[in-house]
Amino acid sequence: MKGAPASINDIARALGISASTVSRALGNHPDISADTRSRVMEYAKAIKYRPNALAVGLKHQRSNTIGVVIPEIIHHFFSTIISGIEEVAYSKGLRVMICQSNEDYNREVINIRAMLDHRVDGLLISQSKDTNDLSHFVEVFESNVPIIFFDRFPSELETDRIITDDFQGGKLVTQHLIERGCRSILHLATSENLLVGAERCRGYADTIREAALTFDPNLILLCDTQQKVYAAKEQILAMAPHIDGVFAVNDLSAIAIMNLLMDAGYQIPDTIKVAGFGDDPIASIVRPRLTTVEQKGFMMGKKAIEMLLERIENPTSSFVPRTYKFQVSLNMRDSS
Amino acid sequence: MKGAPASINDIARALGISASTVSRALGNHPDISADTRSRVMEYAKAIKYRPNALAVGLKHQRSNTIGVVIPEIIHHFFSTIISGIEEVAYSKGLRVMICQSNEDYNREVINIRAMLDHRVDGLLISQSKDTNDLSHFVEVFESNVPIIFFDRFPSELETDRIITDDFQGGKLVTQHLIERGCRSILHLATSENLLVGAERCRGYADTIREAALTFDPNLILLCDTQQKVYAAKEQILAMAPHIDGVFAVNDLSAIAIMNLLMDAGYQIPDTIKVAGFGDDPIASIVRPRLTTVEQKGFMMGKKAIEMLLERIENPTSSFVPRTYKFQVSLNMRDSS
DNA sequence: GTGAAAGCGCTAACAT
DNA sequence: ATGTTAGCGCTTTCAC
Numbered sequence: 254m255k256g257a258p259a260s261i262n263d264i265a266r267a268l269g270i271s272a273s274t275v276s277r278a279l280g281n282h283p284d285i286s287a288d289t290r291s292r293v294m295e296y297a298k299a300i301k302y303r304p305n306a307l308a309v310g311l312k313h314q315r316s317n318t319i320g321v322v323i324p325e326i327i328h329h330f331f332s333t334i335i336s337g338i339e340e341v342a343y344s345k346g347l348r349v350m351i352c353q354s355n356e357d358y359n360r361e362v363i364n365i366r367a368m369l370d371h372r373v374d375g376l377l378i379s380q381s382k383d384t385n386d387l388s389h390f391v392e393v394f395e396s397n398v399p400i401i402f403f404d405r406f407p408s409e410l411e412t413d414r415i416i417t418d419d420f421q422g423g424k425l426v427t428q429h430l431i432e433r434g435c436r437s438i439l440h441l442a443t444s445e446n447l448l449v450g451a452e453r454c455r456g457y458a459d460t461i462r463e464a465a466l467t468f469d470p471n472l473i474l475l476c477d478t479q480q481k482v483y484a485a486k487e488q489i490l491a492m493a494p495h496i497d498g499v500f501a502v503n504d505l506s507a508i509a510i511m512n513l514l515m516d517a518g519y520q521i522p523d524t525i526k527v528a529g530f531g532d533d534p535i536a537s538i539v540r541p542r543l544t545t546v547e548q549k550g551f552m553m554g555k556k557a558i559e560m561l562l563e564r565i566e567n568p569t570s571s572f573v574p575r576t577y578k579f580q581v582s583l584n585m586r587d588s589s
Numbered sequence: 590m591k592g593a594p595a596s597i598n599d600i601a602r603a604l605g606i607s608a609s610t611v612s613r614a615l616g617n618h619p620d621i622s623a624d625t626r627s628r629v630m631e632y633a634k635a636i637k638y639r640p641n642a643l644a645v646g647l648k649h650q651r652s653n654t655i656g657v658v659i660p661e662i663i664h665h666f667f668s669t670i671i672s673g674i675e676e677v678a679y680s681k682g683l684r685v686m687i688c689q690s691n692e693d694y695n696r697e698v699i700n701i702r703a704m705l706d707h708r709v710d711g712l713l714i715s716q717s718k719d720t721n722d723l724s725h726f727v728e729v730f731e732s733n734v735p736i737i738f739f740d741r742f743p744s745e746l747e748t749d750r751i752i753t754d755d756f757q758g759g760k761l762v763t764q765h766l767i768e769r770g771c772r773s774i775l776h777l778a779t780s781e782n783l784l785v786g787a788e789r790c791r792g793y794a795d796t797i798r799e800a801a802l803t804f805d806p807n808l809i810l811l812c813d814t815q816q817k818v819y820a821a822k823e824q825i826l827a828m829a830p831h832i833d834g835v836f837a838v839n840d841l842s843a844i845a846i847m848n849l850l851m852d853a854g855y856q857i858p859d860t861i862k863v864a865g866f867g868d869d870p871i872a873s874i875v876r877p878r879l880t881t882v883e884q885k886g887f888m889m890g891k892k893a894i895e896m897l898l899e900r901i902e903n904p905t906s907s908f909v910p911r912t913y914k915f916q917v918s919l920n921m922r923d924s925s
Numbered sequence: 926g927t928g929a930a931a932g933c934g935c936t937a938a939c940a941t
Numbered sequence: 942a943t944g945t946t947a948g949c950g951c952t953t954t955c956a957c
Contacts, residue, residue: 257650260949260950262950262951270927271929272928272950273929273951273952274926276950277926277952277953280952285926285927286926289927301728301731303702303706304950305949306706306707306708307643307646307652307949307951308647308933308949309951310643311641311643311644311932311933311934311950311951313933314593316643326662326668326687332663335689336691343696343699351686351687351688352687353671353675355672355675360679366639367684369594370642371643371684372594372643392637395637396637479874505874508874509874535874538871540848540875540876593933606944607943607945608936609943609945609946610942610943610944612934612937613937622942625943640935641933643933643934643935644933645935645936646935647935647949647951649935649949
């Protein structure tokens with residue numbers, strides 16, 4: 254029940270040796286005699302000595318911590334990415350500092366600055382939906398802190414990226430719906446400046462054209478949350494009689510429209526087929542089970558931190574940005 | 590594109606003044622002349638100076654950071670708690686360091702130690718399911734770092750707690766099911782050493798007895814995840830003909846059993862009524878919509894950090910543990 | 926094999 | 942109004 258935690262100096266004083274000897278003993282330096290080492294170790298354990306990470310970080314100019322900034326922790330995809338990141342981090346004794354931007358530009362900036370202030374060794378970021386000004390990212394480059402973007406990245410910047418093949422995912426879904434007989438497919442899209450959404454949409458549009466179906470821009474609705482789907486209820490129900498398929502940019506809006514259509518008396522998949530994107534656990538819980546694109550979140554997280562660690566270890570002057578794109582697969586279930 | 594970030598000394602040197610003057614100017618110390626202040630500010634902005642949080646922390650013996658350890662970020666309840674915590678933290682310029690234990694004792698220990706090493710100003714913790722040894726918590730007390738438990742706490746320790754009235758929640762659900770006509774209610778419970786689960790179960794059992802229904806211990810199944818529900822499929826289907834209600838300890842297992850029963854031909858809520866606990870967003874998405882107990886996650890998060898800040902500001906020697914219990918409400922939907 | 930001293934970046938007495 | 946100094950806890954030359 255004492256005030257400040259014990260320091261190396263406390264140990265040194267108690268044992269009548271110098272702080273540097275204690276430091277070396279604790280760090281298993283070869284010069285230290287077995288006897289001294291064990292005395293130090295023993296006493297350190299007895300008083301529950303713990304190194305001050307702030308002091309170590311200040312000395313070493315590195316904090317043994319990597320920072321992660323994600324839009325929203327609540328999304329299963331991001332959670333699995335974090336698990337992947339932590340998996341690797343723990344195995345290497347690295348600390349992980351997680352912050353969420355809540356899809357808010359200002360918070361993203363604040364979080365990134367806080368992480369830089371803490372002298373994180375590297376940064377793993379998935380940018381917020383409403384980030385347009387990229388100067389805070391540029392600051393990171395200028396401060397020479399390695400940074401890897403995952404999933405959502407600023408296309409204007411030449412950076413390392415761990416991404417999903419969203420275009421291919423969009424194609425897979427659309428091809429599947431067409432194979433199942435759909436001829437008029439509604440696409441629930443996400444806000445324009447989100448590249449992942451744009452890619453999924455491009456996959457959709459490309460496939461429609463390839464299949465020689467008529468591409469109708471009116472069949473694209475900006476509607477990427479449950480709330481927005483319900484807000485667009487009238488519009489959707491007005492279109493419903495003319496469509497036989499829906500490709501939603503994520504699982505939650507897919508499920509929302511599925512419910513909305515079923516409540517209006519439509520049969521799924523008989524009358525209208527629905528597919529989503531992401532393979533959220535909820536996709537296999539709802540009825541009918543949702544057909545959706547599976548993303549490799551855990552693997553992406555692992556790959557992201559591995560790439561980051563490589564960058565940290567090789568701070569090469571000639572920077573050549575790399576992109577690692579994960580392939581996707583379609584999980585066919587009962588909704589299509 | 591320089592190596593180390595600029596320090597106060599760099600500014601001092603460039604401006605031909607002393608480091609302490611720079612420090613004071615940056616900190617808006619009243620003694621500093623307006624001229625000096627503005628010159629420092631301007632130059633600092635120009636070179637994008639950022640204080641080294643490690644150095645500040647080392648000096649001040651506090652890091653302006655609070656640590657949060659939760660079992661799993663993926664659960665909506667914990668995510669909302671985090672949002673509540675961040676809400677307050679951001680408004681006060683505090684940093685939040687989040688770690689997940691993944692319901693693993695060892696990770697919990699590692700995380701807490703890492704936070705202590707970082708000299709966090711305080712700790713907000715919800716303990717993992719398989720934590721029985723409490724010595725790492727005791728270490729926190731001994732190091733005089735304020736700690737508040739939320740939701741899941743060690744009952745053997747006298748600590749500050751922000752909790753849900755789980756007992757009352759269990760009662761509410763059970764009373765509701767009985768009012769709806771249920772006479773034989775199955776309870777899907779969680780592992781024994783999780784107090785929140787035990788309390789919900791106690792609320793269930795108490796209510797059964799109060800209603801003068803026969804309490805049958807065989808109607809309590811240890812089954813708190815989707816997977817475990819499906820693993821117990823045979824057992825559940827064998828009981829199904831004899832029950833007319835289910836109270837699940839959380840929403841995911843409630844939904845799992847709902848699906849399992851519906852797949853087996855049971856009508857919900859007509860033949861069997863089902864209710865969950867937690868009000869996960871999925872509860873209002875699934876069909877039938879799930880009746881469930883609403884927990885005040887966001888409010889709990891806010892309260893937790895507010896209580897923590899109070900503890901940090903008043904490190905009183907006479908510690909009297911406080912418990913703040915949040916009331917719950919029942920959201921009645923279509924499953925009951 | 927161990928100690929003394931310097932310094933990481935910052936702040937806060939204590940000068941002046 | 943500003944400079945000097947010391948020190949937070951740790952590591953690491955450089956001595957011996």
